[in-house]
Amino acid sequence: AASYFTVARHCFSAAAMRAAASAGSSGAAGAATDASGRPTRGAPAQSPWLFDRQTVENAPSRSWFLQRANGDEVQARKKEEEYRIGSCQFIQDSGRALRMPQLTIATALVFYHRFYAFKSYEHHERFVLSTTALFLASKVEETPRKLKDVVGEALKNWNKHVKDYRVPEPESREVHELKEKVLVTERILLQTIGFDLSIEHPYRPLLAYVKSITGTRDLAQIAWNFINDSYRTTACLQYSPRFVAAAALTLAADRLTRQGKAVQLPNLHKSFEVHEDGVHATMRLLRVIYDDKRKGGGGESGAANAAAAAKAEAPAAVKTEAPAAAAAPAATAPAAAPAAAHARTEQAAAPAEPRQAGRQPVEAGGAAAAVKTEAPAAAPAVANGAVGEKRPYAHLVS
Structure with a gap:
């Protein structure tokens, strides 16, 4: 009984914290907004996990990054972006090495974003929180992995570019201490997210729509890749899964149309x-990722671009891990999103082709079918941060 009331108390306190944060923002509480700050239709009413852009921009970590950057907003945004991208890539790589389904990895990424919407990087180490999110997600999605396996792969992934690094023995003190940290952090993570473990992803509505229109395999696959990329951004905090699915389909259709299909x-x-309006805003959030990647920014110039472009949604450069399919060649596509004011952009560079890995989400017949998201054990090396960086996560630790 005591445990039950303790859990209930934490649930109510976390819910109250989220409601207070949402109520203090300029947009409608819990509702997604477009680039102009207007509430968009299609988001669940009073959802505690959808915030306007201003709330996301003013997360607790921002003041810490500003302090470290001596008040330079562009540099602060850039560093925060690097932290987010590096952590998300680490979760993706570790999840694939553990042969977790993409759905489980996506749930871990959502847990990560929700946690740092209310907590600061200053007080909570990203490596431990990312490992904890992956461990918790594996249980939530009923694809459990042993804690010792999760910790072992996490250590291996975090230090994989350290010369002559050897993963400690399972019974070593280092592994034991990390396991204890993960168990303690798991409680903090659960309290922060209010024990809300029900996560809705855009994958299901995406495949349902493609099936309803008898869409092609390429359409479903490319849209699937765009959804995977969206988890490197704050899209899951600003737009409902339906917005993300619709935006991914529009981007995929644009790409295929430019290829003559x-x-x-x-x-x-x-x-x-x-x-x-909400779909276009979500597309802008994703398009900045690929524009920056195509220019060779590697994820480090996106913050400056966003700050200069009327403070659009915070960008993030990504390398996608997605179910395997025939990769569409890089091309240019018309930008369907309007500019930050109101006018549409007629011609814009197409997003760089997302990386593809894992298994097909659709059947060979063309119509969307049952999702198979189990990824292969061997994850290809992915560069984070600056182009040519030999240690993807090391430059994000300081």
Whole structure:
């Protein structure tokens, strides 16, 4: 009984904390907003996990990054972006090495974003929190992995570019201490997210729509890759899964159309019950990622671009881990999103081709089918941060 009331108390306190943070923002509490700050349709009413851009921008870590950057907002945004990208890539790599399904990895990424929406990097180590999120997600999604295995792969992944690094023995003190930290951090993570373990992802509505229009395998695969990329951004904190799915489909259709494979998306907004402004805002959030990657920014110039472009949604450069399919060659596509004011951008560079890994989400017949997301054990090396960086995570630790 005592444990039950303790859990209940933490649930109510965490819910109150989220409500207070949402109420203090300029947008509607718990509702997603477009680039102009207006609430968009299609988000769950009063959702405690959807915030406006200003709330996301003013996360607890921002003041710490500003302090470290001597008040330079661009540098602070850049460093925060590096932290987020490096951590998300670490979660992705570790999850794939543990042969976790993509759904489990996506859940861990959502836990990570939700935690740092209310906690600061200053007081909570990213490496431990990322490892904890992966461990918790494996249990939530009923794909459990032993703690010793999760900790072992985490240590190996975090130090994989350290010369002559050897993973400690399972019974070593280092592994034991990390296991204890993960168990303690798991409680903090659960309290912070209010024990809300029900995570909705865009994958299911995406495949349901593709199946309903008898869409092609390429359409489903490329859209799937865009969804994977979205988890490197704060999209899951600003837009409902339906917005992300609709934006991914629009970007995928644009790419295929530029390749001479005309794709129609009948009744897209009606099917997903989303507003066009919100879909375009989500597309802008993703497009900055690929624009920066195509220019060779490697994730470090996106912050400056966002600050200069009317403070659009915080960007993040990514290398996608997605189910395998025939990769569409790099091309240019028309930008469907309007500019930060109101006008549409007629022609913009197409997103760089997302990386692909894992298994197909659709059947060979073309229509979307059952999702198979189990990833292979061997994850290819992915560069983070500056181009040519030999140790993807090391430059993010300081």
